[in-house]
Amino acid sequence: MSKHHVTATVNGDVVEFLCETHRSLLDVLRDELNLTGTKEGCGTGDCGACSVTIDGRLTCSCLVLGVEVEGKAIETIEGMAAGAVLHPLQRKFLEHAALQCGICTPGILIAARSLLERNPDPTEEEVRYWLAGNLCRCTGYHKIVDAVLDAAREMRRQ
Amino acid sequence: MSATLKPEEKKLKVVGTRPIRPDGVPKVTGLARYGADYSLPGMLWGKILRSPHPHARIRSIDTSKAQALPGVKAVMTSADLPEHKFEYVGPERVAVNFWHMTRNIMAREKVLYEGHAVAAVAAISRSIADEALRLIEVDYEVLPHVIDVEEAMRPDAPLLFEDMITRGIEPAPDKPSNVSKRIEFKIGDPEAAFAAADEIVETSFKTAPVHQGYLEPQACLARFDPDGQAEVWASSQGHFVIRALTARLLGMDIGNLRVYPAEIGGGFGGKNVPYVEPVALALSRKSGHPVKIVMTREEVFKACGPAPGSSMTVKIGVRKDGKIVVAEGVFKFQAGAVPGSPVMNACMCAFAPYDIPNVRSVGYDVVCNRPKTAAYRAPGTPVSAYAVESVVDMAAARIGMDPLQFRLKNIARPGTPTVWGPKHTHEGFTETIQALMKHPGYSAPLRKNQGRGVASGYWFNNGGESSAAVHVNEDGTVLVATGSADLSGTRASLAMMAAETLGIDYDKVRPIVADTASIGYGHLAAGSRTTFATGIAVVEACKKVIGNLRARAAMIWEVNAEDVIWEDGCARPAGGNKGRFEPLSLKAIAAKRSVTGGPIVAEVSVNAGGVAPGFATEFCDVEVDPETGQVKVLRFVAAQDVGRAIHPSYVEGQIQGGAAQGIGWALNEEYIYDTAGRLTNAGFLDYRVPVASDLPRIETVLVEVPNPNHPFGVKGVGEANIVPSLAAVSNAVSNAIGRRMTELPMSPPKVLHAIDSGRAG
Structure with a gap:
């Protein structure tokens, strides 16, 4: 099986990789680029654990082929903190105990950041509907919603 | 809102505060390593071939073509795992039979459910492993199958095991059946007590199997060295148990196996037992390379145990003054492909919340052509509590008492006997009921098409x-x-x-x-x-x-x-x-x-020792759309006796998570089979777990009645919360539509049907 050569930007850095035609961006991130923070919960776009942004757009990386991201800019959970400084969402998730097992957390953080970029002052209902594509089986979402709203408050003050 | 009821002033500096979890940062930066995140030099990818049939005899398996595919380093079948003696070992409630377990890891004589593992390969890439699976030729003799528990119990049902004689019946039956075990618990004289009761309420219920729904599919990395020593990196709820079971299944010494705990992406009971670890290790033993196996979501649904579906009948006799004088329950549980449903827990915990002098609980553990069930949060108990708490609600209504008052009047206290023998020894049940009685929401008015439901639940907890x-x-x-x-x-x-x-x-x-x-x-x-x-x-x-x-x-x-x-x-x-x-x-x-x-x-x-049980009481308000049958949960309030909350945020989180899973169990979740015995909804699109927009805020009330047997008063908090949730939602829906719901999940068609049959009547 021949592989394709792809060049893309991941978390601000230019990367090159080889991938088979049918391999998803998620597989590439995890197995070729060793960025295992993006998780596979379903492989069918139903759980949101593999959420990344591609050219700023929130996407399930399991639904995109690796060969499709040529020339595109991808942001993953590994690029969310500014160096050693956590993003307000990351900090608020810790303060609010908004994670239990943590496997859905990277995807939810990426999705929540995407929400706050578009809507810095969401209502609770808007948060719940925006995150409806991200499953969490541990928390019942209560503390996740609180953390996102609190992070939004803090980010509006900055 | 979260309220905490404290019986005494604390003089503690750290316990009861809400610090940041020490493992938190790697989990918000993506650096925490879960089961699928480990790799080793020279690692192979393992893949498992699964049965397309719910029930078939394996005539032969030809792996030669797969073996010959370039890049394939090993192919295995059950022939690569040792046979085990047929015997049940360990305490009855959690007994294990390795003869069954090894057959569930990899089928031997027969496949017993769609998705049953029959062979596995290890190859240098995932694509080659996938291709190799397609080259394995299995010759099946397809057999008639049975999915439903009542059908599996019929005398003419297809038999999963031609020699299975029901345990727990004296004298033993002379014919084999799919009933693995019958158990009975009894105190007092139920027959006489029913004859003397003022009111008797009896209803039958069915529940669908549901999956734990942990977001992380089973995954592991295994390495077996030529000298017989091995290492496994596994996502599990107990790496020592994975070590013991995997070593036994491979026929190796425990001392030669070292298991590293990966971070675990949810378990809820479903990751108590190995699935991929013995296979990866056997492939590593055969190939001489490290082997990684990561399940797909479809494999998780089809081959990793869900919680059992059930068929139940509960009957309660009460006096006019509201005292429950007698109760009887018959609980038939789907074990799945091999024996071992948690029906014994269901029988024991079903009536445990109450002081009832005459009780009989009868349970049946029934095999059928579904994946072997696994533990799920207070295993078995939410199911029996759903039936019991529904009938308790009906009895309260029959004699005209408030459902919380009725429960309080009958609540078990220290000294109350249990159906399994020992007396209750811990406080904390009444306090959860009283907490909800005081909650302002409990007396808030409801509008049209809305209903309020309450329920209580007991769970052993463990030491x-x-x-x-x-x-x-x-x-x-x-x-x-x-x-x-x-x-x-x-x-x-x-x-x-x-x-x-x-x-x-x-x-x-x-x-x-x-x-x-x-x-x-x-x-x-x-x-x-x-x-x-x-x-x-x-x-x-x-x-x-x-x-x-x-x-x-x-x-x-x-x-x-x-x-x-x-x-x-x-x-x-x-x-x-x-x-x-x-x-x-x-x-x-x-x-x-x-x-x-x-x-x-x-x-x-x-x-x-010194474990104290968990106890929870919950109420829930719902609104039913009379045109579609859709149920919206408006409010959910859960009071649980937690002994003492060490980190209150994570205790609240346990309660919120348990309630959310209970809501999903009650309203959406079910395994749906077609007539060919194949699971039709093995994915999160069609197996609908609650999403953020489905749920309300879940209010928690932490009742703290300390456990005197723990240095800080801890009672386990992970499970009791889900026990009443199914019934609380069902009671609320029943009250909203004025018809008793008797089947889970209460999906829109079922609710609509209940509303329509009410209109017709």
Whole structure:
């Protein structure tokens, strides 16, 4: 099986990789680029654990082929903190105990950041509907919603 | 809103506060490593071939073409795993039969469900492994199958095991059946009591199997060396149990297998047993390479145990004054492909919330052509509680009592006998009911198409074997190592108890989950036992360290050790020496470790008794759309006796998560089979777990009635919360539409049907 050569930007850095035609961006991130923070919960776009942004757009990386991201800019959970400084969402998730097992957390953080970029002052209902594509089986979402709203408050003050 | 009811003022500095979890940062930055995140040089990808048939005899398996495919390094079948004796081992409630277990890991004579593993390959890439699976030729003789529990119990049902004689019936039946076991518990004289009751309510119920729905599919990495030593990195609820079961299934010594605990992406009981680990290890043994297996979501649904579906009948007799005088329940549970549903728990816990003098609980464990069921949060108990709490609600309505008042009048108290023998010994049940009676929401008015439902629930909780090591580092910081997997923040609660006991700051304590070669045995993180049992081990190890620190202070001061006390993180002179020396902090003593005897370390292992049960009472408000049958949960309030909340945020999180799973179980979730016995909704699109927009805020009330048998009063908190949830939602829906709902899930078509049959009637 021949592989394709792809060049893309991941978390601000230019990367090159080889991938088979049918391999998803998620597989590439995890197995070729060793960025295992993006998780596979379903492989069918139903759980949101593999959420990344591609050219700023929130996407399930399991639904995109690796060969499709040529020339595109991808942001993953590994690029969310500014160096050693956590993003307000990351900090608020810790303060609010908004994670239990943590496997859905990277995807939810990426999705929540995407929400706050578009809507810095969401209502609770808007948060719940925006995150409806991200499953969490541990928390019942209560503390996740609180953390996102609190992070939004803090980010509006900055 | 979260309320906490405290029976006494706390004098604790760390316990009861809400610090940041010590393992938090890697989990928000993506650096935490879960089961699928490990790799080794030279690693192969393992893949499992699964049966397309629900029931078939395997005539032959030809792996030669797969074996010949370039890049394939090993192909295995059940022939690569040793056979086991047919015997049930361990306590009846959790008995294991390795003859069954090895057949569930890899089919032998027959496949027993769609998705049953039949062979596996290891190859240099996933694509080659996938291609190799397609080259394996299995010759099946397809057999008739049976999915439903009632149908599986019929005398003419297809038999999964042609020689299975029901256990628990005297004399033993002379014909085989799919009923693996019948169990019965009885106190008093139910027949006479029913004859004397003023009112009798009896109803039958059905529930669908539901999946735990952990977001992380089963995954592991395994390495088997030519000298027989092996290592496994596994995401599980207990790496010591994975070690024991995997070693047994491979026929190797436990001492030759080291299991490292990966972070676990949810378990809820579903990761108590191995699925991929024995296969990956067998492939590694055969190929000589490390092998990684990561399940797909479809494999998780089809081959990793869901919680059983059921068919149940519950009958309750009451006096006019509201006293329940007799109760009877018959609980038929789908075990799945091999015996071992949690029907015994269901029978034991069903009526445990109440003081009822005459009770009979009968359970049937029934095999059928579905995946073998696995534990799920208070295994078996939410199902029986759903039936019982529905009938309790009907009985309250029949005699015209408020459902909480009715429960309070009948509540079990210390001294109340249980159906399995011992008397209840712990307080805390009544307080959860009283908490909800006082809740302003309980008396809030409802609008049209809305209903309110309440329910209570009991769960044993668990103690058992745990180990902890406490190392005082050179600078006075402390390492706490345990063998308990951290599913939900238990590193934090264990570190908090250590800090409280030692009298030092929380952030001076760093907890780890140690692998099987680095700490004494620890049982599963299951049964709500970690903060309770492992907590006891941690506190005992800290006390041992304190004894050591006092002795060293005594040596430095040249006094007797009994003249040194430990207070606020310091050794202080006491007795005749009181005030003679400046206190020595843990840090100061650690600095002098070399001249006072060397490293300061203690390891303690316990088999923790003194467990206190979990108890929860919940109410829920719903609104039913009369045009579509869709149910919206408007409000959910859960009161649980937690003993003492070590980290209240994570205790609230347990309750919120349990309630959310209960809501999903009640409204959406089910395994749907086609007539060919194939699962039609093996994905999160069609198997609908609750999403954020489905749920309301889940209000928690932490009732704290301390467990006197734990140093900080802990009762397990992980499971009791889901026990009443199914019934609370069902009672609310029933009240909203004025018709008794008797089947889960209450999906829109079923609710609409109930509404329509009411209209017709």
